[in-house]
Amino acid sequence: MINEFPRVRFAPSPTGYLHVGGLRTALYNYLFAKHNNGKFILRIEDTDRTRLVEGAVENLIDTLKWSGLDYDEGPLVGGDCGPYIQSERLDIYNQYVKKLIENKKAYYCFCSAERLDKIREEQQLQKLQPKYDKHCLQLSAEEIEQKIKNGESYVIRLNVLPSEKIHINDIIKGDVEFDSSVIDDQVLLKSDGYPTYHLANVVDDHLMKITHVIRGEEWLSSTPKHVLLYDYFGWERPVFAHLPLLLNIDRKKLSKRQSDVAVEDFRDKGFLHEALVNFVALLGWTAGDDVEYYHIDELINKFTLERVNKSGAVFDLEKLTWLNEEHLRKKSTPEIVDMFKKCYEKSTFTNTYSDEYFGMVVDAMRERISFAYEILIKSPFFFETPRNL
């Protein structure tokens, strides 16, 4: 148990659907919060206006709800640290960026995309790491004022000091050290006035009193930028925990090209949320005993970040299917009847039957199916009118 009550967050980008990797991230945050009597917060990171998808936020919330991961604070339910949608917090980011500029921790940059592309190209040609050359750092206050007055578009960049060591102590990955010379002067505020992930994330995590940042491993490389921001603001860093990635059967990052990755795909294929959650919990975590069938309460009870693995895990559909069978069999007959009736209504069968009849069918078939709809496939004879021989 952690001393103070932790506050954690799941911060997805509304780009269409909830990815199973995202579900696992959300789950681990949820389990950690519940295990330690903390709060689980949902925050929508919609700062990339070019990738916005209509209805994605609603879909995300619905899918999370279907999965059984109720959040304590966030869109719709509210909370003391709102708003929980980043596009509604623009003035907040501006305010904090101003402080950074005043303290020379950030600066205006008026460079064009063409110039940026050009220096990047040259650096790559010389096999150097592509980095911004701090060209605009030299600009005087008057020059900056004049350019802004002229309506030139600009971004705000993080002013990274060269050659200092940045240590990160990650609960899962352990001690990781970066040299600041490999860190680019990251754009914090884009020319459209929206913040980048790096700025918005740090400001919000601080303002929302997030104690533990539990997120995917793809963020580990940018964590030094975040740590720098915490230091520049004079804020206490949260505890970091970077989760290993979910992989395809070929050990590449789980992608839509090869398999279903959207939680809603699994839901639509008849997987039970209990099974999906149970399965995804086991992708990178074990209690250390040999238990593999879990109810959500048992997961909450046993989950600790210290027992999360370091290496990526392949998403194995066969094992998920087995867990679905296990969870399906734990359901009562009326519950399976309800599920099955929905499948039956969508089928080509037209006869009507009583719940008692469906109950008999379910009881006859429950040991023989992985999904409720399989009754239709494996035993269609229950629903066909017998013909005289």
Add this chain to the structure above:
RNA sequence: GGCGCGUUCGUCUAGUGGUUUAGGACAUCGCCCUCUCAAGGCGAAGAUCACGGGUUCGAAACCCGUACGCGCUACCA
């Protein structure tokens, strides 16, 4: 290319220096049960612990190197 992370049966994993002839689960195969198919029970096969060096009386476990994989290297998250 640079930086970072990782590497135990096909897959998910146990393992924190001696109890390990490396344990469990899914999948596979066999047997039992059984009018059938399942479920269930029992069992088999499957990992020279990526590779090479060290440290140690002893290493899957600790250290170094190599290989391979993955991630990041955007005014995307």
